Amino acid sequence: MQKLKLSVIPGDGIGQEVVPETLKVLDTLAEINGGVKFEYETHPWSCEYYLEHGVMMPKDGMARLHQTDAIYLGAVGNPKLVPDHVSLWGLLIKIRRECEQVINIRPAQYINGVNSPLANPNDFDFIVVRENSEGEYSEVGGRIHSGDDEIAIQNAVFTRKATERTIRYAFELAQRRSGQVTSATKSNGIVHSMPFWDQVFQEVGKDYPSIQTESNHIDALCAFFVSKPHQFDVIVASNLFGDILTDLGAAVMGSIGIAPAANININGKYPSMFEPVHGSAPDIIGRGIANPIGQLWTAKMMLDHLGLDELGSLLMKAIKETIGEGIKTRDLGGTSYTNEVIDHIITKLTAYSK
Numbered sequence: 133m134q135k136l137k138l139s140v141i142p143g144d145g146i147g148q149e150v151v152p153e154t155l156k157v158l159d160t161l162a163e164i165n166g167g168v169k170f171e172y173e174t175h176p177w178s179c180e181y182y183l184e185h186g187v188m189m190p191k192d193g194m195a196r197l198h199q200t201d202a203i204y205l206g207a208v209g210n211p212k213l214v215p216d217h218v219s220l221w222g223l224l225i226k227i228r229r230e231c232e233q234v235i236n237i238r239p240a241q242y243i244n245g246v247n248s249p250l251a252n253p254n255d256f257d258f259i260v261v262r263e264n265s266e267g268e269y270s271e272v273g274g275r276i277h278s279g280d281d282e283i284a285i286q287n288a289v290f291t292r293k294a295t296e297r298t299i300r301y302a303f304e305l306a307q308r309r310s311g312q313v314t315s316a317t318k319s320n321g322i323v324h325s326m327p328f329w330d331q332v333f334q335e336v337g338k339d340y341p342s343i344q345t346e347s348n349h350i351d352a353l354c355a356f357f358v359s360k361p362h363q364f365d366v367i368v369a370s371n372l373f374g375d376i377l378t379d380l381g382a383a384v385m386g387s388i389g390i391a392p393a394a395n396i397n398i399n400g401k402y403p404s405m406f407e408p409v410h411g412s413a414p415d416i417i418g419r420g421i422a423n424p425i426g427q428l429w430t431a432k433m434m435l436d437h438l439g440l441d442e443l444g445s446l447l448m449k450a451i452k453e454t455i456g457e458g459i460k461t462r463d464l465g466g467t468s469y470t471n472e473v474i475d476h477i478i479t480k481l482t483a484y485s486k
């Protein structure tokens with residue numbers, strides 16, 4: 133029996149609703165497989181935890197995460213209780229940085245039965261590779277002076293190391309897909325970072341002569357995501373550009389409630405973290421209507437990452453069929469509740485195994 137230890141952090145808001153529900157699906161998959169068992173170490177780290185303890189996670193928290201095979205997270209943030217910059221730097225970004233999860237991969241694809249807002253969604257299927265450790269999210273900056281003289285400074289930091297590994301990751305991924313990489317840039321502007329980004333993109337591209345490359349300015353790229361999403365395969369972007377593009381990708385799919393993501397540790401030293409693109413959705417907490425698909429598709433990415441691709445494919449099949457049969461939460465135009473979607477998926481998975 134293969135035992136996999138998962139650190140589970142439901143976090144805040146709907147994270148606390150979708151994570152426990154989706155664990156039932158993971159347990160069903162383990163039963164079907166028969167040779168694997170998931171052991172969960174669940175942590176209550178959240179804004180509520182902060183109010184009680186004055187920290188988002190305990191001192192030994194990071195060491196405990198390091199001892200597990202993967203981290204499965206819901207969402208972090210409840211601005212009514214704790215300012216976002218405190219909760220996010222204290223938990224989400226802290227884990228991404230200290231577990232060296234330097235790449236964030238975020239797929240988006242047309243799913244039959246999800247009403248894309250596009251008139252002709254045309255079967256798109258792309259993945260954004262987002263730089264996940266620096267860029268516009270650097271720790272360099274701060275606020276000085278006060279009152280009318282107050283200044284907020286944020287320095288974007290682009291190191292050759294991080295830029296190159298992100299772009300290389302995108303090229304490697306493209307080699308396994310349709311062989312096309314689009315770089316999100318802004319080199320027509322007066323930002324210093326982007327001509328540098330473009331140069332590294334060109335240099336790395338020389339190692340992949342069979343890959344077709346293109347650079348699009350981020351503003352135009354946002355428009356193209358809407359007007360012709362089917363023309364993209366792998367898109368590589370800086371931290372903030374990638375963040376914005378992937379909410380847009382989620383909206384083009386039909387709802388941010390279904391978009392998955394994976395924060396990948398590429399040196400194998402620490403666990404990777406799997407959390408959906410969406411946040412804690414404070415506006416729908418406690419109503420049982422949160423869409424669990426973003427969290428579940430994220431679980432599929434975790435299964436693939438852990439080498440359980442067959443279970444991942446089975447899960448994706450059940451997700452797609454469930455949506456196709458109209459078992460959908462309200463954000464997708466359906467009437468089902470979170471637990472009803474989960475129950476339907478579990479019934480399907482169980483039926484496949486018979």
Ligand code: NAD
Nearest residue numbers: 207208209210211216389409410411412413416422423463
């Ligand atoms: P959000 O993604 O939480 O919500 C945006 C909109 O999408 C809301 O109307 C919400 O109801 C809806 N939505 C999101 N997920 C849904 C789901 N699964 N099913 C149905 N509807 C869903 O973004 P926000 O409102 O900008 O942020 C809320 C909080 O979450 C903030 O504290 C923010 O910092 C945090 N946040 C955390 C993460 C993360 O932990 N990875 C990501 C994004 C935002």
Ligand code: IPM
Nearest residue numbers: 209220224225375408409411
């Ligand atoms: C995301 C979120 C985070 C990010 C926030 C909450 C810091 O928006 O995971 O997309 O910007 O990375």
Ligand code: MN
Nearest residue numbers: 375376379409
């Ligand atoms: Mn985001």
